[in-house]
Amino acid sequence: MSSIGQSILMALAVTLNKFASSNVQSVQRNKATATVSSPIGRRDLLLSTVAPAAAAAAAVDSRTELLKRYLKKSEENKEKNDKERLESYYKRNYKDYFEFVEGSVKNKNELSEAEKGIVEWLKRNK
Template identity: 80%
Template sequence: MSSIGQNILMALALTLNQFASSNVQSVQRNKPKTPPTTATTSASSDIQRRGLLLSAAVAAAVDSRTELLKRYLKKSEENKEKNDKERLESFYKRNYKDYFEFVEGSLKNKDELSEAEKGIIEWLKRNK
Protein backbone atom coordinates (compact mmCIF):
# COMPACT_ATOMS: atom_id res chain seq x y z
CA MET A 1 0.00 0.00 0.00
CA SER A 2 1.29 3.48 -0.75
CA SER A 3 2.42 5.84 1.93
CA ILE A 4 -0.59 8.09 1.24
CA GLY A 5 -2.91 5.16 1.92
CA GLN A 6 -1.05 4.32 5.10
CA ASN A 7 -1.28 7.93 6.27
CA ILE A 8 -5.01 8.03 5.59
CA LEU A 9 -5.58 4.76 7.45
CA MET A 10 -3.51 5.99 10.40
CA ALA A 11 -5.52 9.23 10.53
CA LEU A 12 -8.74 7.23 10.34
CA ALA A 13 -7.64 4.91 13.15
CA LEU A 14 -6.66 7.91 15.28
CA THR A 15 -10.05 9.53 14.68
CA LEU A 16 -11.89 6.34 15.55
CA ASN A 17 -9.82 5.87 18.70
CA GLN A 18 -10.57 9.43 19.81
CA PHE A 19 -14.27 8.91 19.08
CA ALA A 20 -14.32 5.63 20.97
CA SER A 21 -12.44 7.06 23.96
CA SER A 22 -14.79 10.05 24.15
CA ASN A 23 -17.74 7.66 24.52
CA VAL A 24 -16.20 5.78 27.46
CA GLN A 25 -17.85 6.64 30.73
CA SER A 26 -15.94 6.76 33.96
CA VAL A 27 -16.54 3.87 36.36
CA GLN A 28 -16.79 4.48 40.06
CA ARG A 29 -14.63 2.15 42.13
CA ASN A 30 -17.13 1.63 44.92
CA LYS A 31 -19.68 -0.10 42.74
CA PRO A 32 -19.19 -3.69 41.73
CA LYS A 33 -18.61 -4.28 38.04
CA THR A 34 -21.64 -5.33 36.07
CA PRO A 35 -21.44 -7.32 32.90
CA PRO A 36 -21.90 -5.21 29.78
CA THR A 37 -25.39 -5.03 28.43
CA THR A 38 -26.21 -6.04 24.91
CA ALA A 39 -26.92 -2.40 23.99
CA THR A 40 -23.36 -1.38 24.86
CA THR A 41 -21.88 -4.38 23.04
CA SER A 42 -24.10 -3.74 20.05
CA ALA A 43 -23.14 -0.07 19.92
CA SER A 44 -19.41 -0.77 20.10
CA SER A 45 -19.61 -3.50 17.46
CA ASP A 46 -21.64 -1.13 15.28
CA ILE A 47 -18.88 1.48 15.59
CA GLN A 48 -16.28 -1.16 14.77
CA ARG A 49 -18.22 -2.28 11.70
CA ARG A 50 -18.62 1.29 10.51
CA GLY A 51 -14.91 1.91 11.04
CA LEU A 52 -14.04 -1.23 9.12
CA LEU A 53 -16.33 -0.29 6.24
CA LEU A 54 -15.01 3.25 6.20
CA SER A 55 -11.39 2.10 6.18
CA ALA A 56 -12.16 -0.35 3.36
CA ALA A 57 -13.78 2.44 1.36
CA VAL A 58 -10.81 4.74 1.97
CA ALA A 59 -8.38 2.01 0.94
CA ALA A 60 -10.36 1.35 -2.25
CA ALA A 61 -10.44 5.07 -3.07
CA VAL A 62 -6.69 5.39 -2.52
CA ASP A 63 -6.02 2.36 -4.72
CA SER A 64 -8.25 3.70 -7.49
CA ARG A 65 -6.50 7.09 -7.33
CA THR A 66 -3.13 5.38 -7.49
CA GLU A 67 -4.19 3.42 -10.57
CA LEU A 68 -5.58 6.58 -12.16
CA LEU A 69 -2.32 8.43 -11.51
CA LYS A 70 -0.33 5.54 -12.98
CA ARG A 71 -2.47 5.64 -16.14
CA TYR A 72 -2.00 9.41 -16.45
CA LEU A 73 1.76 9.11 -15.97
CA LYS A 74 1.98 6.38 -18.59
CA LYS A 75 -0.08 8.42 -21.05
CA SER A 76 2.00 11.56 -20.47
CA GLU A 77 5.25 9.60 -20.96
CA GLU A 78 3.92 8.22 -24.24
CA ASN A 79 2.97 11.70 -25.46
CA LYS A 80 5.98 13.52 -23.99
CA GLU A 81 7.67 14.30 -27.31
CA LYS A 82 4.44 15.56 -28.89
CA ASN A 83 3.56 17.65 -25.82
CA ASP A 84 7.05 19.16 -25.67
CA LYS A 85 6.86 20.12 -29.34
CA GLU A 86 3.40 21.71 -28.86
CA ARG A 87 4.63 23.59 -25.78
CA LEU A 88 7.66 24.92 -27.69
CA GLU A 89 5.54 25.99 -30.68
CA SER A 90 3.13 27.75 -28.33
CA PHE A 91 6.08 29.56 -26.72
CA TYR A 92 7.34 30.71 -30.11
CA LYS A 93 3.89 31.89 -31.18
CA ARG A 94 3.41 33.91 -28.01
CA ASN A 95 6.90 35.40 -27.81
CA TYR A 96 8.28 35.71 -31.33
CA LYS A 97 5.35 36.31 -33.68
CA ASP A 98 5.40 40.10 -33.25
CA TYR A 99 9.16 40.22 -33.71
CA PHE A 100 9.10 37.95 -36.78
CA GLU A 101 6.34 40.08 -38.33
CA PHE A 102 8.45 43.17 -37.67
CA VAL A 103 11.46 41.53 -39.33
CA GLU A 104 9.29 40.40 -42.24
CA GLY A 105 8.52 44.02 -43.11
CA SER A 106 12.20 44.76 -43.65
CA LEU A 107 12.70 41.56 -45.67
CA LYS A 108 10.05 42.25 -48.33
CA ASN A 109 12.27 44.50 -50.47
CA LYS A 110 15.43 42.43 -50.01
CA ASP A 111 16.76 40.41 -52.98
CA GLU A 112 19.00 37.91 -51.20
CA LEU A 113 17.84 36.33 -47.97
CA SER A 114 19.94 34.43 -45.45
CA GLU A 115 18.89 30.99 -44.17
CA ALA A 116 17.60 32.54 -40.93
CA GLU A 117 15.52 35.09 -42.82
CA LYS A 118 14.09 32.37 -45.06
CA GLY A 119 13.26 30.37 -41.94
CA ILE A 120 11.44 33.35 -40.42
CA ILE A 121 9.32 33.82 -43.55
CA GLU A 122 8.46 30.10 -43.67
CA TRP A 123 7.57 30.10 -39.97
CA LEU A 124 5.25 33.08 -40.48
CA LYS A 125 3.54 31.36 -43.41
CA ARG A 126 2.91 28.24 -41.28
CA ASN A 127 1.63 30.16 -38.28
CA LYS A 128 -0.67 32.80 -39.77
Protein backbone atom coordinates in the same frame (compact mmCIF):
# COMPACT_ATOMS: atom_id res chain seq x y z
CA MET B 1 5.52 4.15 7.65
CA SER B 2 3.80 4.82 4.36
CA SER B 3 1.32 7.61 3.89
CA ILE B 4 -1.45 5.04 3.37
CA GLY B 5 -0.67 3.46 6.72
CA GLN B 6 -0.61 6.86 8.39
CA SER B 7 -3.97 7.74 6.83
CA ILE B 8 -5.51 4.51 8.06
CA LEU B 9 -4.17 5.04 11.59
CA MET B 10 -5.49 8.59 11.62
CA ALA B 11 -8.93 7.38 10.49
CA LEU B 12 -8.92 4.76 13.25
CA ALA B 13 -7.89 7.29 15.90
CA VAL B 14 -10.57 9.78 14.83
CA THR B 15 -13.26 7.10 14.80
CA LEU B 16 -12.23 5.71 18.19
CA ASN B 17 -12.18 9.20 19.72
CA LYS B 18 -15.61 9.95 18.29
CA PHE B 19 -17.17 6.79 19.71
CA ALA B 20 -15.35 7.05 23.02
CA SER B 21 -16.65 10.56 23.61
CA SER B 22 -20.22 9.60 22.63
CA ASN B 23 -20.10 6.60 25.01
CA VAL B 24 -18.90 8.79 27.90
CA GLN B 25 -21.76 11.21 27.31
CA SER B 26 -24.21 8.29 27.13
CA VAL B 27 -22.99 6.87 30.45
CA GLN B 28 -23.16 10.27 32.16
CA ARG B 29 -26.67 10.85 30.81
CA ASN B 30 -27.74 7.38 31.93
CA LYS B 31 -26.59 7.99 35.48
CA ALA B 32 -28.40 11.30 35.63
CA THR B 33 -31.70 10.20 34.06
CA ALA B 34 -31.61 6.52 35.02
CA THR B 35 -32.58 5.40 31.52
CA VAL B 36 -30.96 2.61 29.57
CA SER B 37 -29.51 3.22 26.10
CA SER B 38 -27.87 0.67 23.87
CA PRO B 39 -24.10 1.15 24.05
CA ILE B 40 -21.94 0.45 21.03
CA GLY B 41 -20.42 -2.98 21.23
CA ARG B 42 -16.86 -3.93 20.45
CA ARG B 43 -17.88 -5.63 17.22
CA ASP B 44 -19.74 -2.51 16.02
CA LEU B 45 -16.78 -0.36 16.97
CA LEU B 46 -14.36 -2.60 15.08
CA LEU B 47 -16.56 -2.69 11.98
CA SER B 48 -17.04 1.06 12.03
CA THR B 49 -13.27 1.61 12.10
CA VAL B 50 -12.42 -0.99 9.43
CA ALA B 51 -14.99 0.19 6.86
CA PRO B 52 -13.61 3.77 6.50
CA ALA B 53 -10.05 2.44 6.41
CA ALA B 54 -10.94 0.00 3.62
CA ALA B 55 -12.72 2.75 1.70
CA ALA B 56 -9.68 5.03 2.08
CA ALA B 57 -7.37 2.27 0.81
CA ALA B 58 -9.65 1.65 -2.19
CA ALA B 59 -9.71 5.38 -2.99
CA VAL B 60 -5.91 5.54 -2.84
CA ASP B 61 -5.64 2.52 -5.17
CA SER B 62 -8.04 4.07 -7.68
CA ARG B 63 -6.08 7.35 -7.60
CA THR B 64 -2.85 5.42 -8.15
CA GLU B 65 -4.32 3.63 -11.17
CA LEU B 66 -5.60 6.93 -12.56
CA LEU B 67 -2.17 8.51 -12.17
CA LYS B 68 -0.54 5.53 -13.88
CA ARG B 69 -2.92 5.89 -16.84
CA TYR B 70 -2.20 9.62 -17.11
CA LEU B 71 1.57 9.03 -16.95
CA LYS B 72 1.36 6.37 -19.67
CA LYS B 73 -0.72 8.65 -21.90
CA SER B 74 1.66 11.54 -21.25
CA GLU B 75 4.70 9.46 -22.17
CA GLU B 76 3.02 8.30 -25.39
CA ASN B 77 2.25 11.89 -26.44
CA LYS B 78 5.43 13.53 -25.09
CA GLU B 79 6.96 14.38 -28.45
CA LYS B 80 3.71 15.84 -29.79
CA ASN B 81 3.06 17.82 -26.59
CA ASP B 82 6.62 19.21 -26.57
CA LYS B 83 6.25 20.39 -30.16
CA GLU B 84 2.88 22.04 -29.43
CA ARG B 85 4.30 23.71 -26.32
CA LEU B 86 7.26 25.10 -28.29
CA GLU B 87 5.02 26.39 -31.10
CA SER B 88 2.73 28.02 -28.54
CA TYR B 89 5.74 29.65 -26.92
CA TYR B 90 6.90 31.04 -30.27
CA LYS B 91 3.43 32.34 -31.10
CA ARG B 92 3.10 34.13 -27.75
CA ASN B 93 6.60 35.56 -27.52
CA TYR B 94 8.06 35.97 -31.00
CA LYS B 95 5.20 36.68 -33.39
CA ASP B 96 5.61 40.47 -33.12
CA TYR B 97 9.36 40.20 -33.55
CA PHE B 98 9.05 37.82 -36.51
CA GLU B 99 6.60 40.19 -38.19
CA PHE B 100 9.05 43.05 -37.59
CA VAL B 101 11.86 41.03 -39.17
CA GLU B 102 9.61 40.08 -42.07
CA GLY B 103 9.06 43.76 -42.85
CA SER B 104 12.80 44.37 -43.01
CA VAL B 105 13.56 41.41 -45.30
CA LYS B 106 10.78 41.87 -47.87
CA ASN B 107 12.98 43.81 -50.27
CA LYS B 108 16.09 41.67 -49.78
CA ASN B 109 17.27 39.39 -52.55
CA GLU B 110 19.51 37.17 -50.44
CA LEU B 111 17.99 35.78 -47.24
CA SER B 112 19.90 33.99 -44.52
CA GLU B 113 18.71 30.61 -43.24
CA ALA B 114 17.24 32.24 -40.12
CA GLU B 115 15.35 34.83 -42.17
CA LYS B 116 14.02 32.11 -44.48
CA GLY B 117 12.87 30.13 -41.43
CA ILE B 118 11.12 33.20 -40.00
CA VAL B 119 9.31 33.92 -43.27
CA GLU B 120 8.19 30.27 -43.57
CA TRP B 121 7.04 30.23 -39.93
CA LEU B 122 4.99 33.37 -40.47
CA LYS B 123 3.35 31.84 -43.58
CA ARG B 124 2.36 28.75 -41.57
CA ASN B 125 1.07 30.69 -38.57
CA LYS B 126 -0.95 33.50 -40.11
